[in-house]
Structures are given as structure tokens and as C-alpha cells.
Amino acid sequence: MCLNPITITNPAYSVSKKNPLNDRQPIDERLRKIQVPCGHCPECRYKKKMSWQIRLQEHNKYMNEIGYKGYFVTLTFSEQSLTKLAHYTHSNDALIICSTAIRLFRDRFRKSAVSDLSQLHYFFIPELGHQNTERLHLHGFIWLNQQLPEIYVDRYVKPHTPGSTLSQIWLYGNIYFGHNVSNRAINYITKYMLKKDNDHPDFNPNPYHTRFLGDNFLSEHPHYKFEGSNTITQYRLDNGKCTSLPSYYLHKLYTPEEREFLQAQLLDSEYKFIHGVKLHSSQVTDDLVNTLTQEAKTRFQYLDYSHNYASYPASLTIKQL
Numbered sequence: 001m002c003l004n005p006i007t008i009t010n011p012a013y014s015v016s017k018k019n020p021l022n023d024r025q026p027i028d029e030r031l032r033k034i035q036v037p038c039g040h041c042p043e044c045r046y047k048k049k050m051s052w053q054i055r056l057q058e059h060n061k062y063m064n065e066i067g068y069k070g071y072f073v074t075l076t077f078s079e080q081s082l083t084k085l086a087h088y089t090h091s092n093d094a095l096i097i098c099s100t101a102i103r104l105f106r107d108r109f110r111k112s113a114v115s116d117l118s119q120l121h122y123f124f125i126p127e128l129g130h131q132n133t134e135r136l137h138l139h140g141f142i143w144l145n146q147q148l149p150e151i152y153v154d155r156y157v158k159p160h161t162p163g164s165t166l167s168q169i170w171l172y173g174n175i176y177f178g179h180n181v182s183n184r185a186i187n188y189i190t191k192y193m194l195k196k197d198n199d200h201p202d203f204n205p206n207p208y209h210t211r212f213l214g215d216n217f218l219s220e221h222p223h224y225k226f227e228g229s230n231t232i233t234q235y236r237l238d239n240g241k242c243t244s245l246p247s248y249y250l251h252k253l254y255t256p257e258e259r260e261f262l263q264a265q266l267l268d269s270e271y272k273f274i275h276g277v278k279l280h281s282s283q284v285t286d287d288l289v290n291t292l293t294q295e296a297k298t299r300f301q302y303l304d305y306s307h308n309y310a311s312y313p314a315s316l317t318i319k320q321l
Helices: 042-065 079-089 094-111 183-193 216-220 247-253 256-267 286-302
Strands: 006-009 033-036 069-076 121-128 136-144 155-157 175-177 234-236 242-244 271-274 277-280
Touching: 042 069, 042 121, 042 136, 042 183, 042 216, 042 242, 042 247, 079 094, 094 121, 094 136, 121 183, 136 183, 216 247, 271 286
Parallel strands: none
Antiparallel strands: 006 033, 069 136, 069 175, 121 136, 155 175, 234 242, 271 277
């Protein structure tokens, strides 16, 4: 549950420039006003982390089934390559440089003799260093349909290294190849989404990834279908625990009308979860929610997930947030 939810008018029932003739009516009047997450608090970052963790685990299972090999990689940038990319993009913004570098890397891979674009699957999270140069680098995974040479096991590979395939396509700096992609490695990489970079507060990276990553889940789990009040909206992790199904999958599996029904059903649920605490609906009051929210903020600050809650005034729009 978000620590700083924002209440807005539900756009599904509002007239807009995109939908000027919208006459849709909610099945429950309580749905006209909805709470949307702020996207910045520790709870939102954790939910995003879990969503990507599930999608990556499902994608990695699929890659293993069809014979693809996964590599845990760190892609680095040299000072010279950063200067060239800044000149090429006419910008010193790290995220613009990062997205351009990945696009050019993908284009070179498609044109190389290694493979075509459909055989490259990737997921990267950018990060800025915290010592000395504070240089930009990328953590993530690459899946290929062929076994790379042993040169890629647990070592740095410099650009243009003889026999090194990817380093001659990346070109911007060294590549570190770690262990194979596993659930433990996925959990480690996605934890970067929980990290609040106090040294670079304006640096808010999003992952770069192959389109439709994890979509194999939709065809491999036919039991996820709309069945009214018996509809499954939870995902069971490998350790047996249940968590909410990522919103990415919910929007793929169920129609807007079906999601509206599930949302109304959630409002009428006998029990509610407030920051991990299961409560009967009759127990939920504004004072109790505020108390649990404050306790959650204190808990996250103790865990060093620091966040400046006062920096987002109520007047900001969701897009600005």
C-alpha cells in the first residue's frame, strides 16, 4: 500500500480530448474517485521491484525452456565513450546517453554475424557510481540462443578483445560477465529499484528491456481467467508465499470491465491489508490507517530507505510526480 496515495477522479468515466464521447458509468459509485500510488515511496518502489522480479523469473524460465543461455552482465562506459555519446545526443543527461547507447548496441547486434534482433533478449538498470568518477554503468541480463566462449565466465572483457563477441558490439567500455541468470541474481538486480540514491537525487532510472518481457506467462497459465468472484489475482512465488499479480499481467489478462468488477469486489472485501497488517473491514478507520502509515514510514527510514516525503506538494500532478 502506497504511503502517499493521491486521490483523483477516475479517468475511465471522464470526458477527455482522447475520449470526448465517453458515457461509461461505473458499476459502483465509489469507483468515481480512486487512489493512485505516488510511485516514489518505499512501498511503491518495492511493488515495482516485485513486479519486475516476477516478470524476469517467468521470462528466464521460458528462455531456459527454448534453449537460450542467460548471462549476468555489467556494462561500463569509458570517459572517451561518454564524451562521444554526449556529443552525439547533444546532451549530458545520463539517462539520454544510456538509452542511446542501448539502442545503438541493439542495432549493431542486429547487423552483426552473431544473431538477428529477435534472438537478443535483455534487461538493464542504469546506475551512477558513488566513488571517484561516479561513472554511469548498467547492471542486468542478456539472453542469447548460443553458448558464448569461456572468456565470458567471471571476468572483465575489454572492447575489441579477440574472440569476444559482445565486447566488439558494445564498444563503450568493459563488460563484466558474472554467474548465470538465476532467481537469486534476479532478486539482486531488482533490489536496485529499492535504492534511493541520495548522492544523485535527480537520477531516477527506469529499466531498459526487451519488449513483451515475461509475456510467456499469459499463455503458460490458463487458470488465470475471469471467473467472477473466484477470479485469481495472486501470484505464488517459488518459496510458496503469495503476492499480488503484477498490474502488467492484470491489464493483459482481464478487460477493463472485468478489472472494474474486481476493484469493486475489493472494496467490499471482508478483510483488508493495510501496510501488511490484515484487518477486518469494521476495524479500518482513518486514524488507524494514519497510524499504520506512520509506522511504515518509520520502519522504512530505519531500514535506510530514506525519502523526503515533504518534497512533493499536493498541487503536483501525477505526471509531474
